[in-house]
Amino acid sequence: MSNPQPTGVRLADFTTLRLGGPARALRRCPDAESLIAAVTECDRAGEPVLLIGGGSNLVISDDGFDGTAVTVESSGWEYGTDLRDGVATSYVTAEAGTDWDTLVAATVADGYGGLECLSGIPGAAGTTPVQNVGAYGVEVADVLRGVRLLDRAGGEVSWVDPSWLQLAYRTSRLKGHDDHVVLGVSFWLNDDAVSAPIAYRELARELGVEPGQRADAALVRARVLGLRAGKGMVLDPADHDTWSAGSFFTNPIVPAADLPDILARIAARVGAETSVPQFPADGGVKLSAGWLIERAGFVRGFPGDDAPARLSTKHTLALTNRGSATTADLVALATTVRDGVRDAFGVQLHPEPVFVGCALG
Numbered sequence: 522m523s524n525p526q527p528t529g530v531r532l533a534d535f536t537t538l539r540l541g542g543p544a545r546a547l548r549r550c551p552d553a554e555s556l557i558a559a560v561t562e563c564d565r566a567g568e569p570v571l572l573i574g575g576g577s578n579l580v581i582s583d584d585g586f587d588g589t590a591v592t593v594e595s596s597g598w599e600y601g602t603d604l605r606d607g608v609a610t611s612y613v614t615a616e617a618g619t620d621w622d623t624l625v626a627a628t629v630a631d632g633y634g635g636l637e638c639l640s641g642i643p644g645a646a647g648t649t650p651v652q653n654v655g656a657y658g659v660e661v662a663d664v665l666r667g668v669r670l671l672d673r674a675g676g677e678v679s680w681v682d683p684s685w686l687q688l689a690y691r692t693s694r695l696k697g698h699d700d701h702v703v704l705g706v707s708f709w710l711n712d713d714a715v716s717a718p719i720a721y722r723e724l725a726r727e728l729g730v731e732p733g734q735r736a737d738a739a740l741v742r743a744r745v746l747g748l749r750a751g752k753g754m755v756l757d758p759a760d761h762d763t764w765s766a767g768s769f770f771t772n773p774i775v776p777a778a779d780l781p782d783i784l785a786r787i788a789a790r791v792g793a794e795t796s797v798p799q800f801p802a803d804g805g806v807k808l809s810a811g812w813l814i815e816r817a818g819f820v821r822g823f824p825g826d827d828a829p830a831r832l833s834t835k836h837t838l839a840l841t842n843r844g845s846a847t848t849a850d851l852v853a854l855a856t857t858v859r860d861g862v863r864d865a866f867g868v869q870l871h872p873e874p875v876f877v878g879c880a881l882g
């Protein structure tokens with residue numbers, strides 16, 4: 522293979538958890554061409570590939586990855602106009618490795634709205650469709666125009682429509698599958714500097730608007746960043762509460778038929794007068810993972826000051842590395858929390874990040 526790069530690279534340096542053992546080799550790809558070449562050459566040589574964008578949704582084992590880590594570092598974007606449902610609409614198309622929040626900030630500064638509720642999410646633009654990234658009432662599925670993909674089996678490069686991706690709550694046709702590589706991504710925008718309709722009550726309150734109303738996109742971005750920082754959800758190298766993979770568990774969707782039993786178990790534990798956050802969802806009722814974790818007895822900072830892996834002190838849903846944790850420490854903590862919630866309420870939590878070489882017990 523051409524241009525092999527240093528071997529034995531520590532993958533911890535490429536993840537926001539700062540966890541992960543070595544990879545056999547590293548290929549850094551500053552543009553789509555080098556990304557296609559790196560993946561294609563590895564595939565031809567039978568070499569396993571681990572794609573890494575911002576490393577903010579990856580839990581990599583202490584043993585590392587027995588193959589080549591390929592980092593997606595292509596960057597840049599351009600605006601255009603296209604017909605959306607027959608109406609001329611602005612869009613932005615970005616290289617896959619473009620830092621997501623840099624892109625969101627640029628669209629807002631350039632007078633566009635639509636992406637502002639997704640401010641402050643770490644990682645690369647091209648990875649946002651992988652788990653249909655979402656926050657504060659907006660998800661990628663609402664704004665995605667298309668994705669440029671390399672099909673690793675056939676080597677074809679093509680744009681696909683959002684429908685191909687089967688975007689759903691924190692998942693897509695790409696998540697957990699490695700048969701395609703995202704090379705570029707395109708999002709619809711409003712060109713009136715006004716936000717998407719504000720669907721999230723906490724954000725609406727902060728903005729002083731009614732849910733469903735729109736607001737100035739720059740103001741929404743500022744409020745979202747403020748709310749996120751208060752929960753340790755904006756990366757800050759000096760703040761161990763942000764050494765995480767964001768929310769570690771998805772909000773569980775339980776079948777409606779199971780809900781009465783679950784609510785009875787919650788009432789038995791925390792009192793019948795307590796109101797349980799619940800939202801209608803495809804396939805049943807969505808409960809709040811963070812709320813369940815807390816009510817099952819896992820408070821912020823669990824299990825305590827001396828533990829190398831702890832729940833964030835700002836947000837029970839973030840599992841954090843306090844600086845000296847191993848992946849094994851983090852996985853053990855996640856297993857304890859998952860099992861504790863299941864034993865308390867009969868609700869199974871599912872992890873949100875992608876695991877490499879490890880799994881919950």
Ligand SMILES: Cc1cc2nc3c(=O)[nH]c(=O)nc-3n(C[C@H](O)[C@H](O)[C@H](O)COP(=O)(O)OP(=O)(O)OC[C@H]3O[C@@H](n4cnc5c(N)ncnc54)[C@H](O)[C@@H]3O)c2cc1C
Binds near residue numbers: 648651695702
């Ligand atoms: C502090 C913090 C806050 C967060 N807040 C949110 C939030 O509010 N909402 C939310 O949805 N998520 C959130 N996340 C999770 C994470 O930021 C997102 O999932 C993000 O999109 C991951 O992007 P990444 O580039 O870091 O992906 P990585 O972690 O690098 O990769 C994730 C997966 O995608 C694969 N992959 C990477 N690049 C490509 C590519 N080009 N083509 C195909 N596959 C690829 C990887 O192999 C891996 O399987 C948060 C994370 C942190 C640390």
